[in-house]
Amino acid sequence: MKLSFIGAAHEVTGSCHFLEACGKNILVDCGMEQGKDLFENQELPIAAGEIDYILLTHAHIDHSGLIPLMCKQGFKGEIVTTFATADLCNIMLRDSAHIQEFEAEWRNRKAKRSGAPLYEPLYTTQDAIDAINLLAPVDYGQKIVLSEGISVRFTDIGHLIGSASIEVWLEEDGVSKKIVFSGDVGNIEQPILRDPSLTEEADYIVIESTYGNRIHSEERPDYLGEFTRILRDTFLRGGNVVIPSFAVGRTQEILYFIREIKEQNLLPEYPHFDVYVDSPLAIEATSVFTKNGRACYDEAAMELVDKGINPLIFPGLKLSVSSDDSKMINFDENPKVIVSASGMCEAGRVRHHLKHNLWRPDSTVLFVGYQAEGTLGRKLIEGAPAVKLFGENIEVAARIESLKGISGHADMNGLLEWLKGFKSNVSHVFVVHGEDTVTDEFAQTVTDTFGWKAFAPFSGGSVDLATNQILSEGVRIVKQKADKPMKVKAENAFNRLVLACKRLMTVVMKCEGMANKDLAKFESQIQNLTDKWNPDNWE
Numbered sequence: 001m002k003l004s005f006i007g008a009a010h011e012v013t014g015s016c017h018f019l020e021a022c023g024k025n026i027l028v029d030c031g032m033e034q035g036k037d038l039f040e041n042q043e044l045p046i047a048a049g050e051i052d053y054i055l056l057t058h059a060h061i062d063h064s065g066l067i068p069l070m071c072k073q074g075f076k077g078e079i080v081t082t083f084a085t086a087d088l089c090n091i092m093l094r095d096s097a098h099i100q101e102f103e104a105e106w107r108n109r110k111a112k113r114s115g116a117p118l119y120e121p122l123y124t125t126q127d128a129i130d131a132i133n134l135l136a137p138v139d140y141g142q143k144i145v146l147s148e149g150i151s152v153r154f155t156d157i158g159h160l161i162g163s164a165s166i167e168v169w170l171e172e173d174g175v176s177k178k179i180v181f182s183g184d185v186g187n188i189e190q191p192i193l194r195d196p197s198l199t200e201e202a203d204y205i206v207i208e209s210t211y212g213n214r215i216h217s218e219e220r221p222d223y224l225g226e227f228t229r230i231l232r233d234t235f236l237r238g239g240n241v242v243i244p245s246f247a248v249g250r251t252q253e254i255l256y257f258i259r260e261i262k263e264q265n266l267l268p269e270y271p272h273f274d275v276y277v278d279s280p281l282a283i284e285a286t287s288v289f290t291k292n293g294r295a296c297y298d299e300a301a302m303e304l305v306d307k308g309i310n311p312l313i314f315p316g317l318k319l320s321v322s323s324d325d326s327k328m329i330n331f332d333e334n335p336k337v338i339v340s341a342s343g344m345c346e347a348g349r350v351r352h353h354l355k356h357n358l359w360r361p362d363s364t365v366l367f368v369g370y371q372a373e374g375t376l377g378r379k380l381i382e383g384a385p386a387v388k389l390f391g392e393n394i395e396v397a398a399r400i401e402s403l404k405g406i407s408g409h410a411d412m413n414g415l416l417e418w419l420k421g422f423k424s425n426v427s428h429v430f431v432v433h434g435e436d437t438v439t440d441e442f443a444q445t446v447t448d449t450f451g452w453k454a455f456a457p458f459s460g461g462s463v464d465l466a467t468n469q470i471l472s473e474g475v476r477i478v479k480q481k482a483d484k485p486m487k488v489k490a491e492n493a494f495n496r497l498v499l500a501c502k503r504l505m506t507v508v509m510k511c512e513g514m515a516n517k518d519l520a521k522f523e524s525q526i527q528n529l530t531d532k533w534n535p536d537n538w539e
């Protein structure tokens, strides 16, 4: 009875835990590493063909994205997950394979010209289809016997449609232990999805810590009001609202809000405005939501369903699947909303819509999600005066706005609230899926709050579950940085201003933990300065 930590150990992405019990080899999640990646992951100690089961908490690629690679390497077991996650995997793993193939093709075109060796995609569409064929979905709340001595149950954790925490009961050589994997813990009061369900019993808990040291803002922003204001302002100017959005999850929330805006007639001046969803993946994901509504929706969404209303559909909603449909959107001259992927503007159809709208002072680009450093989305939010798209220089004249407020993850209090649900004597908590030091900090918080032993393993760390003995804390191997940090030339005044802002941000990050009074004073000074210099306020 042994648990080893492979991925998302002192990191946020690449979730993967390896459980050995009752003669079976089980992976819990098998995710791809994305974005910032600090440490080297240890190899799985066994071949892919020797894995019997993969238990999957949810469909996000940082939890599911390497399953097709396992299939390519010989995995033939079952992938046990919820019905909605299985449906999402059906589209997301194909999409992921498509991206891998596309990138390989692009690299190989270059390689052929330069005579470099050819590049093999990480996995292909066929590998993704092989994975999809191994999906064995179960209902929430249903305790199933996986094999002799091993039972599992999936509980709604409210992070993404189909997302679950997984309870695993083990019985081997007369020893019984129960381990609970949190998966990604959802935020409370999100649209569409239910709040995370609690679990009462565990000997061991493996918990994520994405926001393990942060607290979401106390006041919940008036999302609907802000959204309506942005639509009204843009339509009054005669422009379009382009929303770069993640295809799965965030797009459906946007549709949910727009339906409410229309239903409550919050924009009486423009009751019939059109909304284009221009992303085949988003359209497929929306139908996964509709299909799985009864199993996954919260009360408010279910109330609509019971009245025969689809909470994600409304008059004026137009779905464009083919690229011809997509191009036609630009011929519609009426003010409209265009929701398109990718969420950070790095790829996908949204780039075409940016090309057609960024130069228009009457249009708005509305960001609804986190924009990672180095992405086009981040550049726009930071006020880039011009950007390059399809080799063309495009002036940024459109308004750039962001709607903050919806995070798919619980904050520190939410995580502690979920842990509070456990009524049994917890022997050990293992903290994963957080930024490097955050995992350690949250482990300390857990011990301080509950008196439970808690620790954040590095990759390769392992624990004997029968005796509650830590066999290894794992190894901390820092990844070699592939690319050099971006250098900003300090020659011109604008660049010096950008550098000054970076310095300000460094100082801000150092202020965490300072007295609230001082933080508020600092904040108000920054707000005043920003208001003074914001060109939008000059008109």
Ligand SMILES: [Zn+2]
Pocket: 058, 060, 159, 160, 184
């Ligand atoms: Zn997730």
